Amino acid sequence: MGGGILPVALLIVWWAVTAAQLLPSYRLPSPAAVVQAAVDLQTNPLYPGALFRDIAISVQRVILGFLIGSLIGLVLGSLVGLSRTAEILLGPLLGAIRAVPSLAWMPLLLLYLGIFEPPKIVLITIGAIFPVFTTLSTALRHVDPHLVEVGRAFGLRRFELLTTVQLPAVLPSLVAGLRLALAQSWLFLVAAELISSSIGLGYLLSDSQNNSRVDRLFLAIILLAILGKSTDALIGLLERRLLKRWG
Amino acid sequence: MSNVSAPALRVSLRSVARRFEQPDGSQRTVLRDIELDIRAGEIVAILGPSGGGKSTMLRLVSGLDRADAGRVEIDGTPVAEVDQRSAVAFQEPRLLPWRTVERNVRLGLPRGTEPAAGRARVAELLRLMQLDAAVSLRPRQISGGMAQRASLARALARNPGVLLLDEPFGALDALTRLTMQDLLLEVHAVEPATILLVTHDVDEALVLADRIVLLGETPDAPGTGSTIRTILHVPGERPRDRAAAAIVELRSLLLEGLGVPSHHVSAP
Known part of the structure; x- marks a missing residue:
């Protein structure tokens, strides 16, 4: 409950500043104007349902990219974290790929994959791989060797050992990695949609900038905050379920 | 009590040796020329100075580690990697x-x-x-x-045929350790596995074991690795009187064997 105090206070200050007309509305729209902008977008007779469609497509891109990326990160992180050979073979290459600022892939992805969904999802995937890969491979290297030996002594091998001992032991790091990956996914979603898109919240941002619709910019930013926080909360739920399953 | 426990199995070690590579690349022999036969259902304690290869010997029987020479067998067949006929309880x-x-x-x-x-x-x-x-x-x-x-x-x-215990009570306080020793004997009566027990506690060995294996380097050949110095039969049925004369004699013998003065004066 305490976490809601500051957002509500901020909302009141925002409302008070706009109600007192301390700033012109083309600089700072009122909360009501932002709500109105949402309603207008959604009920525009030319493009009915535009707002929900923007939200839906952005959420879909993030979830797809995040799931594919974290799965790849999970596999690569497990390999490099557990196998000396994999670390020697893959470590330097993956380090170099990670060193490329992910946005640098975008022009190439657009050329190779066209302008529709694939380049955006691949970019988000790239963004989601590395936080999971890095945290997981590092954490796996530091699992208590005594526990691993117990697992071995009781007949667990490779995959079973990974799921019974090693992954549960690094669960906090894994969840931290997933959280970072999710934040990266939203970051790269907006980047991809700003560069090339005709729908989505990033498109709403760039379109509103071109039309100087500050109310819609506020709307998009607030939506991104709410969606980002909600999906992050889902990871928290996942963490609790995993703890129960492995607990 | 159900009868699901596996029958106890015999263990044998023949000319077993284990060497470890040192950081400088040279080989250090930890165990050599280990010859030991353990009957099914017997309790054998391994005593010796720390770093003397006690745990290594246990790990060889468990299959967590492999011997460089010789044969380690359970029930007449060589131990597999992480042999499931045995089970280990560690010090921690x-x-x-x-x-x-x-x-x-x-x-x-x-x-x-x-x-x-x-x-x-x-x-x-x-x-x-x-x-x-x-x-x-x-x-x-x-x-x-x-x-x-x-x-x-x-x-x-x-349901192990061989139960391997690596100083299982070493980290416990003295009273808890005594209770645990009694409990282990009760368990052994119900589930009679062969037990190989590593300990640094002479009294623990005397209370629990049928035989005590004293591991250590031979004084005239230091640095050549530990081997079996003596094997002692502990007299008397369990539970044993910790103060029985024969036990007291054996204790001082073992302490001397470990290089600790026992300050024991034999009764005339």
Whole structure:
């Protein structure tokens, strides 16, 4: 409950500043104007349902990219974290790929994959791989060797050992990695949609900038905050379920 | 008590040696020329100075480690890598901290145990180890003695023919250790596995073991690795009187063998 105090206070200050007309509305729209902008977008007779469609497509891109990326990160992180050979073979290459600022892939992805969904999802995937890969491979290297030996002594091998001992032991790091990956996914979603898109919240941002619709910019930013926080909360739920399953 | 426990199995070590590579690339012999036959159902304690290869010997029998020379056999066949005919309890309880005591013990069940049979077996072991009250607790919520009992229950869940104990009571306080020794003997009466026990506690060896193997380097050849110095038969049926004259004599003999003056004056 305490976490809601500051957002509500901020909302009141925002409302008070706009109600007192301390700033012109083309600089700072009122909360009501932002709500109105949402309603207008959604009920525009030319493009009915535009707002929900923007939200839906952005959420879909993030979830797809995040799931594919974290799965790849999970596999690569497990390999490099557990196998000396994999670390020697893959470590330097993956380090170099990670060193490329992910946005640098975008022009190439657009050329190779066209302008529709694939380049955006691949970019988000790239963004989601590395936080999971890095945290997981590092954490796996530091699992208590005594526990691993117990697992071995009781007949667990490779995959079973990974799921019974090693992954549960690094669960906090894994969840931290997933959280970072999710934040990266939203970051790269907006980047991809700003560069090339005709729908989505990033498109709403760039379109509103071109039309100087500050109310819609506020709307998009607030939506991104709410969606980002909600999906992050889902990871928290996942963490609790995993703890129960492995607990 | 159900009759699910596997029969005790005999163990034999023939000319066993184990060397480890040093950081500078040279080889250091830890164990050499180990010859030992352990009868099925026997309790054998391994005593010796620390760093003298006691744990290494245990790990060779468990299959967690491999000998460089010689043969290690359980029931007449060579031990496999991580041999499932034996089960180990380590000096530290090594429980998985995210699992309840009950789920930790269940980890020891042999592969392919029926879920219902497994649950019954785990419940039975928890009762035997007096852990009924701790079933759903996590390792950090229980005492060191309880954690060690859970570790022992996990090893027993395997129905091992050979139970390998690596200083299992070494980290416990003196009183808890005595209680645990009695408990181990009760368990052995119910589930008569062959027990190979590493300890640094002479009295523990005297109370528990049928035979005591004294491991160490021969004084005239230092640096050549530990081997079996003596094997002593402990007289008397268990439970033994810790103060019996024969036991006291044996204790001073063992202490002298470990290089510790026993300050014992033999009765005239």
